[in-house]
Amino acid sequence: xxxxxxxxxxxxxxxxxxxxxxxxxxxxxxxxxxxxxxxxxxxxxxxxxxxxxxxxxxxxxxxxxxxxxxxxxxxxxxxxxxxxxxxxxxxxxxxxxxxxxxxxxxxxxxxxxxxxxxxxxxxxxxxxxxxxxxxxxxxxxxxxxxxxxxxxxxxxxxxxxxxxxxxxxxxxxxxxxxxxxxxxxxxxxxxxxxxxxxxxxxxxxxxxxxxxxxxxxxxxxxxxxxxxxxxxxxxxxxxxxxxxxxxxxxxxxxxxxxxxxxxxxxxxxxxxxxxxxxxxxxxxxxxxxxxxxxxxxxxxxx
Amino acid sequence: xxxxxxxxxxxxxxxxxxxxxxxxxxxxxxxxxxxxxxxxxxxxxxxxxxxxxxxxxxxxxxxxxxxxxxxxxxxxxxxxxxxxxxxxxxxxxxxxxxxxxxxxxxxxxxxxxxxxxxxxxxxxxxxxxxxxxxxxxxxxxxxxxxxxxxxxxxxxxxxxxxxxxxxxxxxxxxxxxxxxxxxxxxxxxxxxxxxxxxxxxxxxxxxxxxxxxxxxxxxxxxxxxxxxxxxxxxxxxxxxxxxxxxxxxxxxxxxxxxxxxxxxx
Numbered sequence: 145x146x147x148x149x150x151x152x153x154x155x156x157x158x159x160x161x162x163x164x165x166x167x168x169x170x171x172x173x174x175x176x177x178x179x180x181x182x183x184x185x186x187x188x189x190x191x192x193x194x195x196x197x198x199x200x201x202x203x204x205x206x207x208x209x210x211x212x213x214x215x216x217x218x219x220x221x222x223x224x225x226x227x228x229x230x231x232x233x234x235x236x237x238x239x240x241x242x243x244x245x246x247x248x249x250x251x252x253x254x255x256x257x258x259x260x261x262x263x264x265x266x267x268x269x270x271x272x273x274x275x276x277x278x279x280x281x282x283x284x285x286x287x288x289x290x291x292x293x294x295x296x297x298x299x300x301x302x303x304x305x306x307x308x309x310x311x312x313x314x315x316x317x318x319x320x321x322x323x324x325x326x327x328x329x330x331x332x333x334x335x336x337x338x339x340x341x342x343x344x345x346x347x348x349x350x351x352x353x354x355x356x357x358x359x360x361x362x363x364x365x366x367x368x369x370x371x372x373x374x375x376x377x378x379x380x381x382x383x384x385x386x387x388x389x390x391x392x393x394x395x396x397x398x399x400x401x402x403x404x405x406x407x408x409x410x411x412x413x414x415x416x417x418x419x420x421x422x423x424x425x426x427x428x429x430x431x432x433x434x435x436x437x438x439x440x441x442x443x444x445x446x
Numbered sequence: 447x448x449x450x451x452x453x454x455x456x457x458x459x460x461x462x463x464x465x466x467x468x469x470x471x472x473x474x475x476x477x478x479x480x481x482x483x484x485x486x487x488x489x490x491x492x493x494x495x496x497x498x499x500x501x502x503x504x505x506x507x508x509x510x511x512x513x514x515x516x517x518x519x520x521x522x523x524x525x526x527x528x529x530x531x532x533x534x535x536x537x538x539x540x541x542x543x544x545x546x547x548x549x550x551x552x553x554x555x556x557x558x559x560x561x562x563x564x565x566x567x568x569x570x571x572x573x574x575x576x577x578x579x580x581x582x583x584x585x586x587x588x589x590x591x592x593x594x595x596x597x598x599x600x601x602x603x604x605x606x607x608x609x610x611x612x613x614x615x616x617x618x619x620x621x622x623x624x625x626x627x628x629x630x631x632x633x634x635x636x637x638x639x640x641x642x643x644x645x646x647x648x649x650x651x652x653x654x655x656x657x658x659x660x661x662x663x664x665x666x667x668x669x670x671x672x673x674x675x676x677x678x679x680x681x682x683x684x685x686x687x688x689x690x691x692x693x694x695x696x697x698x699x700x701x702x703x704x705x706x707x708x709x710x711x
Contacts, residue, residue, distance in 0.1 A: 196545045221547035232542030234533065236463055248456045249546050251448075289542070 179340030231286020235275030279306035453556030466529035614658030617697035
């Protein structure tokens, strides 16, 4: 447990009769950028709100830095910065005043407000009313608010929402810098895999409240390695034959067998071998899933 | 205690540019200013009545107290309760507030106390300005006899009563505004309540003191009706005031449980 910044153990959460989060066991290692992926309505924001104790979780299911959240709320929140959904900004105050208000609440020096404005590139708009900010500027101000207490753990709910390509790249670089140079742990949610792929070290994929995949980004990539799918008759004995010939079978249905793809030549050799041994190969093709499709597959089939 | 203080400072910081905050200052300045102007421009007529100094003060301060106590006060309280909570509803900042490492009671209590503080400030200014402008009138119209009676007791007692009797309304409205983000629901209920309160208080219904909205009217009416050796020396802690305080205390506690159970969806 000591190595995880966030750990949930079989977390369940309902709104009335509606199950939002089901048996969720997140494990976010310290120092990682954890991409929390899922389509809209998958339960990402609810999970983040549970991690902030905005929604009350059942006892002994949520641990932040190894501490149970309900009984250590204040101690945990001191170490956490968050951006949930739309950034929470007072429209009638300027960007700087919003940050100063946060400094007051957190008991930190007001000079921090200027530092944060510079960090997210809002120095010039510091004295402009926040209601006049563009969506991207609001998002940046939200990130500045999350960072102002210098928290060890950052929970960012779709932080690049509404940002232009430049802004997206800036946020991405900022996250990488925070994790590598300042050893922060970042949980960042998104419904775009491409977004997560570029920054995350770990990935959790959630759909309909259930965690469908969790692991390092490399493990996710492994899942998307090219495969060779072979459709042929007499599939059971073919399976045994292929295994005997030294191939690993990844999947076998009543129509086709999937093995890792290595090269075209190897595929040809296997084809010849199968035909020579009396199997009828109706099709043999390379299947390459990019992560986007993989993500769609993972989330669709469940 | 420190978190309560921090939250209070933050409430002030957030609201200092809003109408709610400035209303606490502008309302007494405008109303007292208008009344004073009336007493200044109509001085000939008023002097004609040859009021004794005590009655002159009673007439003068009663003008502000009457307008304020009867009608403006309940609505002002409704508006304060609304705006202190609305600042979070409007900006969708409840989630941010409750994700701070501050205990929820402090956040809630600070909001409540800040609304109380605004009402106190407003009434304190009313009392002070009535006193100051009365003496200003004396300077401007030397024929007045404002300087021959010390109205401090009257003003302190009357405004203390008004302040304490409004806390019941504040607590009801505070909970309504906490629950509902829109203006119409708390305002509508408050409006109906106020009208009902004024009517029941004026027809002298036996149990009207049980309706928080009638308490300011009741509190001030008794101040006017009681005649004794000194008609302006009346007790502060009467039945309405105790009712108001009991309402305030109970509803304040209920409000806290609403806050802790409040799901931030």
